[in-house]
Amino acid sequence: MRHPKCACTVCLTGSDSHAQTRSKWRLATCEEDIREPALCYKNMYKSTCSRLTGLVGVSVNQKLFGRNAIRNHKSARSLIQMSRRDPSQWIHHLNFLKRQYVMRSNNALYQRAKPKQTAILTVLEDHRDDGMDSQIRQVPTIDHVPMVTDVTPQPETTTTNMTATPVSSPVSTVAALAVLKPPSSKTVSPPQTKAVSNAAESGTEMLEVPHVQVESDEAREARLERQWKELKVDLAELPDVYAKLSKIKLTALVVWTAAAGFAMAPVPFDPATFFLASLGTGLASCTANSINQYFEVPFDSNMNRTKNRPLVRGQISPLHAVGFALVCGVPGITLLTLAVNPLTGALGALNIFLYTCCYTPLKRLSIINTWVGAVVGAIPPIMGWTAATGALDPGALLLGGFLYCWQFPHFNALSWNLREDYSRGGYRMMSVTHPGMCKRVALRHSLGLIGLSALGPVLDVTTWTFPLVSLPINLYISYLAFRFYQKGDRSSARKLFFCSLWHLPMLLLLALTCKKSRNDKEGVAKTSSLAPAPLPLSVQN
């Protein structure tokens, strides 16, 4: 398919039908295509000229001009399709994002790397806002404008400028992901067009610096005025607001650990109880997260990682957030208590209390908060186990122990790179107040994971293969924790944090595959007639 106006062979829809003739597609280079960009996303990754930045710069261009909205959507979809089909490419893309993020922080000379994978979308949006501000403020210093942008703003000045900026702009992937999230970028896109016209004006009036300064002040005022929003509940936005309020990704992880606890319990698998326990745990987690955000509004506003939360942005009122928490919490705990068993319900209620009334206030008072937080993280798998067996067995405590130990390398590494924000926000974290202890504790608990894995067969939770198969990943995270202990710099902290993100799911998965089957245990009990085998003291529900 050829472009109607020029002869470039470009893919105009980004659909899969061009997969067979992939070799024919290449990046658009003609002027017509720059104004109406048309790229085959698949080709971007496979072609020799893998100009990712160009791709993204162009997709931002689309967004800026607001045309081809349908094409945007299709392109976004094809990007997602590609990522789903090719997980290795997605990992490559993610690594690319990580690198870009580091480059951006270094560029700004403002040490603020936030390696949290799950928060990449929102965090990158934050930086878009920051980039916007810095761009507006730097308009008088014209020579900096092409360098500082994370939104390519001068498309109509010259075409050479357009092809130049994709090469130089370091964070264009930021904008790509922002394109994929249209609802939350609503407030940002009008300021962008203003910035575009602003930069364009400044581009044509390069010599008149004072005039440009007046323009930028007025433009800034106008932009700020436009960002005022009415505080009324927008039903269309509500699901997204609730998802953010309940920290849906964290909740999903919590439910997953509870499900793993349930599955590891040495009783027949009951799907109904499993579902109810997972649902109850999820609701309890939603409650805890909502109340946490309700308490922390002014602190969240001042930290880059958290400044796009719904209560901070005023998308809902505090009363609404508390109402949501109650609507989740009361049925959740009731469900756990009545439909599963009272022990699980009590643990759920305890966890909510620990998180909202102990961990959240303690974050600003003492470093003990990290240990309390580790206990909070350890309780969900225990809940899963007790939901299945109805009793607090050593196996439950072992699984809780895994989560407890894991929290320290995870959180200490994360907090290492957020020291400035924590200090300014008044959070008392080990990484700021006791850096030596921070590194030591992370190392100690990573090594503890190896020890706990060895306890698996001892407590009859797993077979003897579990300590062996989990040894590689445990050794790896301990190695990274040791490097972090030795070097204590941003990159070792970031590596340790990213490792912890995949280490935990992998560990639990390995434990599930090495779970000791009940047949083995019953066989052992029959053969040893004198001393009964150490069966877990459980009541069959």
Added chain:
Amino acid sequence: MSGKTTGYFLRRSLCPCNLLGPLHMRRISANASRRCSSSEPTKQGNSVKRSQFIPAAESKHDWVGPPHRLSNLRPIIYHIPENETELEKQLRTLRQETEDWNHAFWTNQNITFNKEKDAFVLSQLKEKGLTERDEKGRKRALNSEEMAVFYKHFLDENCIRHANYNKDWYRRNFTITLLMGRVAFHSVWRTLAERRGWKKGGPTT
């Protein structure tokens, strides 16, 4: 921590809570709260320019604005309904007052933090024998390990102030939410009562 940085911080006052464990924090803050609050640095809240935005007259909702440049908090313009009850007025004034108080605290906090940070960077650069800006005119920065010393010091210096702010903020937040609950309950009650009254008077009109 090098000798130079230790010297820098010794020249400044030491926070007494440095010497005590974390569990003593609450007792200290309880005793020292009044002393601490009287020695707080000057607030700049009301003198900072606020946005001049005026919402449309026919709007019946509150309006929330972009984050303030210094405090990072979003200002809210509260809508005053025609038949505002006493309770609603109390809620509105409390919210406005809390917002101003928050804004003052955070503006002060951010300004102080940035000022002290710049002073620290400058002093460290001076001790190293470097100029503030390099050959290209860009500001020099210290690496994260050197900055960590400052971050720790800032936290320790302000621990009591932060603890007091925390207490006040929780109290205000609870009060506001309770009031909001009461206002919501009253308005629902009023609406239901009006509807009941309309139903009674409906068939005759």
